[in-house]
Amino acid sequence: MQTSDLHGKVAVITGASSGIGRAVAQALHGLGMRLVLNARRPALLEELGRELQAAVVPGDVTDPAIPGRLLDTALQSFGRCDVVLNNAGVITSGTVEDIDIEAVCAMVRVNVEATFRVAYTFVRHFQSQGRGHLVNTSSVLGTKVRPFAGAYCGTKSAIEALSEALRLELAGTAVAVTCVEPGLALTDLHRDLPEHPAKGMGINHPLRPEDVARCVVFALTQPEHVRIPRIMVLPGEHQI
Ligand SMILES: NC(=O)c1ccc[n+]([C@@H]2O[C@H](COP(=O)([O-])OP(=O)(O)OC[C@H]3O[C@@H](n4cnc5c(N)ncnc54)[C@H](OP(=O)(O)O)[C@@H]3O)[C@@H](O)[C@H]2O)c1
Numbered sequence: 001m002q003t004s005d006l007h008g009k010v011a012v013i014t015g016a017s018s019g020i021g022r023a024v025a026q027a028l029h030g031l032g033m034r035l036v037l038n039a040r041r042p043a044l045l046e047e048l049g050r051e052l053q054a055a056v057v058p059g060d061v062t063d064p065a066i067p068g069r070l071l072d073t074a075l076q077s078f079g080r081c082d083v084v085l086n087n088a089g090v091i092t093s094g095t096v097e098d099i100d101i102e103a104v105c106a107m108v109r110v111n112v113e114a115t116f117r118v119a120y121t122f123v124r125h126f127q128s129q130g131r132g133h134l135v136n137t138s139s140v141l142g143t144k145v146r147p148f149a150g151a152y153c154g155t156k157s158a159i160e161a162l163s164e165a166l167r168l169e170l171a172g173t174a175v176a177v178t179c180v181e182p183g184l185a186l187t188d189l190h191r192d193l194p195e196h197p198a199k200g201m202g203i204n205h206p207l208r209p210e211d212v213a214r215c216v217v218f219a220l221t222q223p224e225h226v227r228i229p230r231i232m233v234l235p236g237e238h239q240i
Pocket residue numbers: 014015016017018019020021038039040041042044059060061062087088089090091110137138139140181182183184185186187188189190
């Protein structure tokens with residue numbers, strides 16, 4: 001498949017209001033895809049929707065109605081659904097003494113529960129139509145752990161496990177599964193911290209959201225017999 005083959009196809013993106021989701025939306029729009037976008041911040045989402053002539057479904061992705069609503073919107077607005085970028089995510093980290101356990105559980109609901117709901121909802125649809133591509137945003141921390149971030153790493157490991165099992169289940173069909181594993185990126189993810197963690201890690205040039213978007217486009221534009229199960233992308237200075 002070439003980038004021109006994406007023209008006219010339809011992608012649903014969760015976590016589209018900023019960062020990686022927003023950059024992927026812009027990249028796929030540039031390749032002629034029609035988009036359905038979800039996130040909670042309505043002003044950001046609606047502005048992007050206007051810019052990209054996309055359908056928007058504002059709302060909390062942990063609402064069990066949202067995955068079905070996203071799929072229905074794609075089918076009603078554009079008549080088809082080919083790709084889902086299952087990307088909405090949050091991070092909570094901290095020491096044993098200081099970590100906010102309720103925030104950890106809220107993170108599990110977004111990063112695991114909602115991600116799994118979206119994955120199964122769309123894979124069922126892809127199976128029934130005989131084709132489609134599920135792209136899950138994991139993290140380099142889905143494959144490695146660091147102190148203070150164990151719970152976040154656990155949520156991303158869960159995404160890795162589901163992705164790999166789905167890939168095995170769907171082998172031999174035209175439904176593809178890819179896990180994208182970014183290292184530290186400059187997005188809104190760490191907006192609640194006093195400073196971006198790149199500083200403490202000596203990373204002067206974190207990934208830009210567009211760097212991750214290029215990886216997603218790469219995974220989506222492979223020949224039909226090729227699968228990209230995992231794609232890790234790191235800043236060159238990232239010692240992990
Ligand atoms: N930045 C990094 O260093 C990094 C590295 C590896 C992996 N990742 C992963 O990349 C993904 C995207 O994050 P990002 O770095 O691009 O950060 P970001 O700019 O904060 O984007 C996160 C997106 O998820 C949305 N979101 C969060 N909670 C939501 C909820 N409950 N319901 C609906 N939407 C929700 C946010 O929108 P609203 O706030 O408007 O809802 C936003 O659009 C996440 O899964 C993250 O774990 C990031």
